[in-house]
Amino acid sequence: MFYLAIKVRQVLPIVIEAVFFDLDGTLLHMNMDEFLSKYIKALSDSFREIMPPDLVKNSLRRAIIAALTDNNPGKTNQEVFIEQFLLGTNYSPQDLLPVFNSFYNNEYKDLRSFTQPTPSAKEVVDKLAGCGYRLVLATNPIFPRIAILERMKWAGVDSAPWEIITTYEEYHFCKPNPGFFAELLSNMGLSGAQALMVGNNTNEDLSASVLGIKTYLTIDNLIDRGDSSYEPDFRGKLADLPSCLEQIQP
Ligand SMILES: [Mg+2]
Known part of the structure; x- marks a missing residue:
């Protein structure tokens, strides 16, 4: 058999x-590079009330690279991303989640023009x-x-x-x-x-x-x-x- x-x-x-x-x-x-750069700019604008734009940009770049390259099967990409995004700040994930959600429900939609x-x-x-x-x-x-x-x-x-x-x-x-x-x-x-x-x-x-x-x-x-x-x-x-x-x- x-x-x-x-x-x-x-x-x-x-x-x-x-x-x-x-x-x-x-x-x-x-154009992926153009889209990512517009995305980073728009997101850092949305965070301006709570974090300086340069800090947001650097944190975002670091978090994206970490999520792209992390090999730990015990952590989701979101966990790696948030952990790296918050490095050096006093914020908790709960502090930032509403800002991210508001961004994706509003300003993010304007990025459609770059697609x-x-x-x-x-x-x-x-x-x-x-x-x-x-x-x-x-x-x-x-x-x-x-x-x-x-x-x-x-x-x-x-x-x-x-x-x-x-x-x-x-x-x-x-x-x-x-x-x-x-x-x-x-x-x-x-x-x-x-x-x-x-x-x-x-x-x-x-x-x-x-x-x-x-x-x-x-x-x-x-x-x-x-x-x-x-x-x-x-x-x-x-x-x-x-x-x-x-x-x-x-
Ligand atoms: Mg592709």
């Missing part, structure tokens, strides 16, 4: 069940949902859920049947750490071969291949900082993803 099982696995191709979508630069076009929605995002996501693919919004989890949901609205993909959205409240690693993809696969109950990662960053998104996840590099808003040794399995425009899947699926 064992022999038979192994033989069947070798003969039958693995079917991709789930598609993991990056958000920024993939479903929602933007360019692409019509193919909704079309592609809806089409794949209609084909029965399980969908994951696999954005880099350095933002709270409220901020990710807002950007999904800007991209026009907020109403799709997302099974998981990777938020900083829930995830413990960031791309390109393969631990991020391992945690996601575990939450989905999938092996790497059952998923396809779609993204625009040659390092952050293509590192999924370490887990055996197939990768589709979108070229519409490509980011290649020369820091990647990964090769995508497929590359093309986001709009061409459904036809690519039709060709590779048995």
Whole structure:
């Protein structure tokens, strides 16, 4: 029986069940560096009543870098972020949470003008949902859920049947750490071969291949900082993803 099982696995191709979508630069076009700089400026303006702008900017940069690079599986990215943001201040997380929430409910929405929605995002996501693919919004989890949901609205993909959205409240690693993809696969109950990662960053998104996840590099808003040794399995425009899947699926 064992022999038979192994033989069947070798003969039958693995079917991709789930598609993991990056958000920024993939479903929602933007100049990431410009967006981050506007975000840091807007957030530091919102904190001006309680912290000097320069302190907010430095704390924010330190907190983002810490959340991006921390490898401790016992701490969520939010815990790392808040801890680093509060370093050197007398504030507690409870003091700052209302300020963050107010920012994301108000000023954050103005950052929409620094993004360019692409019509193919909704079309592609809806089409794949209609084909029965399980969908994951696999954005880099350095933002709270409220901020990710807002950007999904800007991209026009907020109403799709997302099974998981990777938020900083829930995830413990960031791309390109393969631990991020391992945690996601575990939450989905999938092996790497059952998923396809779609993204625009040659390092952050293509590192999924370490887990055996197939990768589709979108070229519409490509980011290649020369820091990647990964090769995508497929590359093309986001709009061409459904036809690519039709060709590779048995
Ligand atoms: Mg991206």
